[in-house]
Amino acid sequence: MSSLPKRIIKETERLVSDPVPGITAEPHDDNLRYFEVTIEGPQQSPYENGVFDLELFLPDDYPMEAPKVRFLTKIYHPNIDRLGRICLDVLKTNWSPALQIRTVLLSIQALLASPNPNDPLANDVAEDWIKDESSAIDKAKQWTQLYAQPKK
Amino acid sequence: MGNVPTKLEEPQNPSSRLKSSSFSNSVSGNSDITDSPGSGNGRSSSQTKLNNARSKKKNASLSNGLLKSTTISSRKKDQLDREQFKEDHAAELLVKYYESVDGGFLAPFGCYSLEKLNYNPKIVKKLIIERKLAPFYTPLQDFNDNWTDEELIKIIDGLPLHASFNESLEEFEDIPTGDLKSKDFDYLIDSSSLSKREQKKLHSKIFKARLHKKRIAWQEMENTYFLEKKLSNKNILSKSKDSSEDMNNHISNSSNDILNNIDISLPNDDLKLSLYQSGIECPICFLYYPKNLNYSKCCQQPICTECFVQIKRALPHFPHDDNEHNNEDDSEKDPHLLISEPANCPYCATPNFTISYSPIASRKTGINGVKQFYYKPPKANDDANLSNNTAKPVYLTSDTIRPDWEDKLNKERSRLQRRAANATAIHVSNQLISPGRSENNEIPSNLKELENQMIEQAIKLSLQDRKQNESGSRKKSSK
Numbered sequence: 001m002s003s004l005p006k007r008i009i010k011e012t013e014r015l016v017s018d019p020v021p022g023i024t025a026e027p028h029d030d031n032l033r034y035f036e037v038t039i040e041g042p043q044q045s046p047y048e049n050g051v052f053d054l055e056l057f058l059p060d061d062y063p064m065e066a067p068k069v070r071f072l073t074k075i076y077h078p079n080i081d082r083l084g085r086i087c088l089d090v091l092k093t094n095w096s097p098a099l100q101i102r103t104v105l106l107s108i109q110a111l112l113a114s115p116n117p118n119d120p121l122a123n124d125v126a127e128d129w130i131k132d133e134s135s136a137i138d139k140a141k142q143w144t145q146l147y148a149q150p151k152k
Numbered sequence: 153m154g155n156v157p158t159k160l161e162e163p164q165n166p167s168s169r170l171k172s173s174s175f176s177n178s179v180s181g182n183s184d185i186t187d188s189p190g191s192g193n194g195r196s197s198s199q200t201k202l203n204n205a206r207s208k209k210k211n212a213s214l215s216n217g218l219l220k221s222t223t224i225s226s227r228k229k230d231q232l233d234r235e236q237f238k239e240d241h242a243a244e245l246l247v248k249y250y251e252s253v254d255g256g257f258l259a260p261f262g263c264y265s266l267e268k269l270n271y272n273p274k275i276v277k278k279l280i281i282e283r284k285l286a287p288f289y290t291p292l293q294d295f296n297d298n299w300t301d302e303e304l305i306k307i308i309d310g311l312p313l314h315a316s317f318n319e320s321l322e323e324f325e326d327i328p329t330g331d332l333k334s335k336d337f338d339y340l341i342d343s344s345s346l347s348k349r350e351q352k353k354l355h356s357k358i359f360k361a362r363l364h365k366k367r368i369a370w371q372e373m374e375n376t377y378f379l380e381k382k383l384s385n386k387n388i389l390s391k392s393k394d395s396s397e398d399m400n401n402h403i404s405n406s407s408n409d410i411l412n413n414i415d416i417s418l419p420n421d422d423l424k425l426s427l428y429q430s431g432i433e434c435p436i437c438f439l440y441y442p443k444n445l446n447y448s449k450c451c452q453q454p455i456c457t458e459c460f461v462q463i464k465r466a467l468p469h470f471p472h473d474d475n476e477h478n479n480e481d482d483s484e485k486d487p488h489l490l491i492s493e494p495a496n497c498p499y500c501a502t503p504n505f506t507i508s509y510s511p512i513a514s515r516k517t518g519i520n521g522v523k524q525f526y527y528k529p530p531k532a533n534d535d536a537n538l539s540n541n542t543a544k545p546v547y548l549t550s551d552t553i554r555p556d557w558e559d560k561l562n563k564e565r566s567r568l569q570r571r572a573a574n575a576t577a578i579h580v581s582n583q584l585i586s587p588g589r590s591e592n593n594e595i596p597s598n599l600k601e602l603e604n605q606m607i608e609q610a611i612k613l614s615l616q617d618r619k620q621n622e623s624g625s626r627k628k629s630s631k
Contacts, residue, residue, distance in 0.1 A: 003316075006293055006439055093466075093499070096496070096499070097436045097459065097498050098498040
């Protein structure tokens with residue numbers, strides 16, 4: 001209890017030893033519950049070639065409580081709002097303690113590949129998406145170029 | 153600290169608060185569930201003294217309680233009852249080495265904090281003793297197939313009884329706790345400068361901080377006791393090994409000296425190996441346990457008991473509640489619509505998570521079984537011994553170990569009901585003094601009547617709620 005739970009230590013080790021393609025997650029030096037995350041935009045999605053920064057925090061009750069994840073990079077997506085908050089079932093009601101940092105980040109990557117405007121968090125984006133999907137996708141591509149370029 | 157724990161206020165026998173005859177059914181002193189260690193004087197005489205001191209204290213506090221109850225107000229008594237309940241609960245969660253079942257224990261190792269252990273410990277202990285739920289095994293942090301038997305035994309021998317505690321929680325940083333030996337701590341609260349409300353708040357903070365410290369001290373007493381016994385066994389066995397080489401094979405032939413002094417409630421090396429030789433990782437806490445854990449009914453995935461007792465129903469909420477957006481207008485909804493669904497399987501999301509456990513017959517040790525020191529591994533081709541699959545599996549859910557879940561839901565419903573009634577009452581009284589009517593000092597009699605009705609209704613609901621709470625806690629204590 002005083003120290004970091006074994007589960008968090010092992011998850012961190014396994015993220016390093018067996019990384020997920022297109023995803024990085026590194027714990028912060030002075031808070032091992034706080035991770036700096038990057039996710040590459042999936043191919044054939046409007047976010048292709050973009051690299052998105054996120055922050056992930058494991059609350060005290062993790063894994064009985066879901067990790068808190070937020071986009072730091074601006075993104076045009078019907079399920080992600082201006083503050084970077086993500087509308088994803090596994091982060092809320094469908095969280096299960098058998099899920100992991102790894103699976104959560106994969107779910108977020110999958111959300112980028114298939115936006116769901118019918119269950120929106122960013123209402124304005126979702127409206128655009130439903131009204132005129134192709135121009136919404138263009139805008140998402142533009143934002144990806146503007147804000148999600150890999151740092152060199 | 154050693155064997156002088158009487159210095160600190162002992163965890164009180166949970167049933168001592170009840171006047172019933174269930175007195176003997178205690179956790180700390182009961183011989184039929186306690187695996188009384190040692191043959192003859194296996195358990196030191198200081199422990200017997202301690203038990204005597206315990207029961208004396210119990211009697212004293214019982215009569216004290218009866219005397220006091222006539223003088224103190226019922227609200228104060230409610231508070232004391234609640235505090236006693238919490239203290240009893242914490243005392244039930246202590247790991248004691250002599251309370252073992254099939255190589256595990258009756259209380260959790262401590263991967264999750266005390267506040268999160270809100271299951272009914274009496275029910276869980278009973279299920280473990282009846283071999284319907286896997287015991288709380290002590291976990292290995294890591295496991296390596298390449299370890300030799302000697303290495304594995306060395307690691308097992310080094311395992312603590314309970315995870316280490318965080319002694320200085322930020323939450324309790326500036327909270328005085330006074331003398332833990334004395335029951336009264338009201339002197340820590342400055343009644344002259346604080347309001348009644350502030351006093352109450354401080355009282356509850358001090359109580360929590362004291363309970364935190366007490367629980368650590370209680371568990372440390374058990375740890376010390378466990379360590380002493382383990383060391384003394386080790387010394388006796390190594391001495392006897394020098395004199396007779398094949399100690400492990402011929403226990404019956406070994407000297408009386410050994411049998412009289414060894415604590416036979418501690419496991420022998422065969423049992424340690426049988427338990428941990430082929431461990432598995434619990435997919436939730438990532439710790440290593442003996443292979444026969446609990447398994448989910450739907451998808452046959454393992455789950456350790458410590459993680460299983462963490463899984464529970466959703467908190468009471470309204471259906472299709474996003475719980476982010478519309479918390480404010482809860483008061484507008486019908487409280488009867490509040491729901492609390494059973495947990496899904498963490499692995500395959502099948503609704504109503506259910507587990508079962510099949511004990512290994514040859515490993516029936518501890519309470520209602522062979523003394524752990526006398527465990528004998530089954531012969532290689534003795535299939536009947538491997539698992540008693542003939543027994544019908546018993547299925548358990550999170551409701552089995554939390555029978556009060558419905559009480560809690562109803563409590564939340566009536567809390568919302570009361571809040572709604574209060575809101576209406578405030579609304580009505582606001583209307584009565586609204587500016588439009590201010591010229592007219594005479595309040596129309598029908599409005600006055602309405603106000604009275606609303607207030608009456610609010611009082612009635614609050615009384616109902618109180619009654620419900622009381623009957624709820626009475627039900628609990630009679631169990």
